[in-house]
Amino acid sequence: MPIDAHVHLPYPxxxxxxxxxxxxxxxxxxxxxxxxxxxxxxxxxxWLGVFCDTAEEVDAANRDAxxxxxxxxxxxxxxxxxxPRAVETSLAWLDRFRERGLVWVGELVxxxxxxxxxxxEWTPLFERxxxxxxxxxxxxxxxxxxxxxxxxxxxxxxAHITAEWLAPLAALPNVRLDLSGANGGLRLGSMESALAxxxxxxxxxxxxxxxxxxxxxxxxxxxxxxxxxxxxxxxxGNLLRLLASAGSVxxxxxxx
Numbered sequence: 297m298p299i300d301a302h303v304h305l306p307y308p309x310x311x312x313x314x315x316x317x318x319x320x321x322x323x324x325x326x327x328x329x330x331x332x333x334x335x336x337x338x339x340x341x342x343w344l345g346v347f348c349d350t351a352e353e354v355d356a357a358n359r360d361a362x363x364x365x366x367x368x369x370x371x372x373x374x375x376x377x378x379x380p381r382a383v384e385t386s387l388a389w390l391d392r393f394r395e396r397g398l399v400w401v402g403e404l405v406x407x408x409x410x411x412x413x414x415x416x417e418w419t420p421l422f423e424r425x426x427x428x429x430x431x432x433x434x435x436x437x438x439x440x441x442x443x444x445x446x447x448x449x450x451x452x453x454x455a456h457i458t459a460e461w462l463a464p465l466a467a468l469p470n471v472r473l474d475l476s477g478a479n480g481g482l483r484l485g486s487m488e489s490a491l492a493x494x495x496x497x498x499x500x501x502x503x504x505x506x507x508x509x510x511x512x513x514x515x516x517x518x519x520x521x522x523x524x525x526x527x528x529x530x531x532x533g534n535l536l537r538l539l540a541s542a543g544s545v546x547x548x549x550x551x552x
Contacts, residue, residue: 302502397545400434412439
């Protein structure tokens with residue numbers, strides 16, 4: 297069964313930041329729904345991590361993520377939150393996650409702060425991610441292509457399938473694609489197009505839960521990738537190998 301490489305969880309301090317949070321009284325309810333859909337693990341940050349604007353919110357989002365991880369390390373894997381307007385705070389959190397053997401950063405969303413990823417404000421943060429061997433999950437934008445071209449040693453996971461960027465992203469060997477969002481889980485042909493462009497080795501099954509129902513993405517994966525060996529690779533194997541290659545602590549109970 298698949299591991300979700302793109303999740304935003306609610307947390308008590310976050311309520312009201314995203315409409316999906318009203319569906320859950322707490323994180324345990326969100327986890328219960330995902331488990332019921334067949335999801336066997338989650339790479340996540342909180343909605344506060346997506347919406348944060350200040351150093352104080354970066355601190356809170358990262359503390360919350362680590363706290364949640366410590367309650368369910370067999371099911372949850374946290375992504376560090378960073379922000380180009382809180383560079384020193386962000387650098388400290390990158391190092392703290394790395395010291396704990398946690399190698400995921402993001403998802404980072406440029407339209408929230410209005411600074412695309414190829415802008416110089418991000419440079420010290422991405423240089424630290426590169427030097428730490430961390431994996432950066434970036435919401436799709438033109439800046440992802442430019443950054444990946446400029447910083448070829450940075451491990452990038454581009455979030456969401458966008459037809460106009462499939463070919464440019466697939467041409468960059470340091471980029472993987474997560475299959476989250478409306479195109480990945482709902483639109484026929486998008487997951488198939490991503491598979492044709494990237495091949496099975498560079499795709500990560502993902503949903504953007506709690507914004508989308510993960511059950512839709514489970515069905516889409518089964519229909520788009522009928523071969524069970526390839527489906528297992530995309531569903532969890534590629535993610536687990538990527539984490540291990542970056543020197544992560546054992547994730548999701550040590551693997552599948």
